[in-house]
Amino acid sequence: MRSFCIHGHFYQPPREDPFAGVIPSEEGAKPFANFNEKINTECYRPNAELGNFEVLSFNLGPTLAAWLEGHDPPTYQRVVEADRRNRAAHGVGNALAQAHNHTILPLATRRDKETQIIWGMADFRHRFGREPLGMWLPEMAVDQETLEVLASQGVAFTLLSPHQARGQVDDAGPYRVRLPRGREIAVFFRDEALSNILAFDPELTNSAKDFVENCLSGAHGPGGEGLRLVATDGETFGHHHRGRERFLHDLVYEEAPRVGYEMTFLARYLQEHPPVAEVEIMDGTSWSCGHGVARWREGCTCTPGESRWKRPLRGALDRLAQEMDALYRDEVERWVVDPWQLRDGYIRVVLGEMKGRAFLAQQAAGKLTEGEARRTLTLLEAQYYRQAMYTSCGFFFEDLSRLEPRYLIAYAAKAIHLVKKATRISLEDGFKRDLRLAVSWITDQTGEDIYDDVTQGRF
Numbered sequence: 336m337r338s339f340c341i342h343g344h345f346y347q348p349p350r351e352d353p354f355a356g357v358i359p360s361e362e363g364a365k366p367f368a369n370f371n372e373k374i375n376t377e378c379y380r381p382n383a384e385l386g387n388f389e390v391l392s393f394n395l396g397p398t399l400a401a402w403l404e405g406h407d408p409p410t411y412q413r414v415v416e417a418d419r420r421n422r423a424a425h426g427v428g429n430a431l432a433q434a435h436n437h438t439i440l441p442l443a444t445r446r447d448k449e450t451q452i453i454w455g456m457a458d459f460r461h462r463f464g465r466e467p468l469g470m471w472l473p474e475m476a477v478d479q480e481t482l483e484v485l486a487s488q489g490v491a492f493t494l495l496s497p498h499q500a501r502g503q504v505d506d507a508g509p510y511r512v513r514l515p516r517g518r519e520i521a522v523f524f525r526d527e528a529l530s531n532i533l534a535f536d537p538e539l540t541n542s543a544k545d546f547v548e549n550c551l552s553g554a555h556g557p558g559g560e561g562l563r564l565v566a567t568d569g570e571t572f573g574h575h576h577r578g579r580e581r582f583l584h585d586l587v588y589e590e591a592p593r594v595g596y597e598m599t600f601l602a603r604y605l606q607e608h609p610p611v612a613e614v615e616i617m618d619g620t621s622w623s624c625g626h627g628v629a630r631w632r633e634g635c636t637c638t639p640g641e642s643r644w645k646r647p648l649r650g651a652l653d654r655l656a657q658e659m660d661a662l663y664r665d666e667v668e669r670w671v672v673d674p675w676q677l678r679d680g681y682i683r684v685v686l687g688e689m690k691g692r693a694f695l696a697q698q699a700a701g702k703l704t705e706g707e708a709r710r711t712l713t714l715l716e717a718q719y720y721r722q723a724m725y726t727s728c729g730f731f732f733e734d735l736s737r738l739e740p741r742y743l744i745a746y747a748a749k750a751i752h753l754v755k756k757a758t759r760i761s762l763e764d765g766f767k768r769d770l771r772l773a774v775s776w777i778t779d780q781t782g783e784d785i786y787d788d789v790t791q792g793r794f
């Protein structure tokens with residue numbers, strides 16, 4: 336019997352002004368106060384109420400999960416419960432973890448890859464009460480080092496697009512990717528054409544019945560074995576295309592099973608079908624276009640206008656990150672064996688599982704002075720914003736003057752503020768000097784202008 340799986344990537348970036356701690360009013364979201372409220376009403380809540388999360392494979396990004404938990408607890412509970420029910424029925428759940436701050440991992444250092452993956456797994460454990468088996472890679476951006484870190488942390492699988500494989504892959508797999516030191520990871524491949532119809536062709540997704548007749552039957556029918564996998568942004572179902580939560584419900588509960596598909600999810604399919612074939616992955620590729628990860632580094636031709644602001648913005652962030660890391664290491668290496676393990680563990684404080692002081696007491700070799708403890712916790716908080724400043728949507732769009740890059744600069748400014756509080760050393764001048772090289776082709780504002788804006792609450 337042919338199996339069918341729809342994976343939804345449910346995610347929103349953080350929207351809080353890091354200085355004020357609240358979401359500035361977002362004009363475009365009216366009549367809602369902000370986009371989280373709007374998208375929740377159009378997508379997350381109705382999909383949860385219809386029971387769609389139980390039949391999907393899905394990941395719920397940590398920043399969205401935290402917002403949902405605070406602002407719509409019933410919806411949040413329904414999503415968490417969907418995974419628990421599958422676990423009860425099938426032994427494995429249908430939720431996947433996600434790299435914590437939606438960082439483009441191939442562009443990150445090894446240490447940042449580790450932190451992102453370890454934080455993503457800790458967030459998952461905190462919410463779903465179990466170890467994650469699979470992880471969603473932001474923008475499906477991949478390289479071997481990312482897969483190595485996933486495997487070394489115990490992640491069993493991820494999913495990618497066929498063009499990210501070396502050579503031809505004709506089905507969803509799962510395939511085995513061999514990694515150094517005898518490690519391996521399973522990779523599923525989505526049906527790119529079918530995924531793109533769901534995401535970008537509202538004509539063909541007006542009714543689930545028509546969609547199945549056009550795209551999932553006849554020559555594309557359920558004959559034979561194997562898995563058909565589609566993967567797309569979860570917001571497709573209700574937010575990008577209005578009313579598609581109904582379409583999704585009809586598709587997974589009625590129309591696809593009616594023509595002979597068995598609905599499944601990735602962890603369950605992997606359990607029943609371990610990989611037999613092997614594949615190699617192309618480093619520095621992503622799902623959204625053929626330009627690999629260039630879109631988030633120097634820009635690519637998929638966005639209009641001038642992408643020249645991207646490289647200097649990333650350069651400014653990378654330099655700031657290095658300077659911050661040196662100050663952080665100098666402070667903590669006197670009393671902790673591994674500063675980076677300390678950073679990885681700090682997510683438990685972010686999640687509210689432990690108080691900062693208790694965390695330090697657990698990690699420190701000896702007793703810390705009051706000043707050391709205070710400085711360390713402030714520097715760890717700065718490291719949290721240092722991770723958030725790589726949120727991928729800041730580099731995704733066409734111009735520096737948009738809200739998304741402004742947020743990256745705001746997180747960097749918050750990190751700088753905290754570092755100064757802890758060490759009395761200001762990294763501001765150097766960062767602002769670097770930001771001058773990034774210029775909006777629409778407003779002529781430089782990164783430095785935006786820095787001055789966001790530190791005064793102007794988003």
Ligand SMILES: [Zn+2]
Nearest residue numbers: 624626635637
């Ligand atoms: Zn491109």
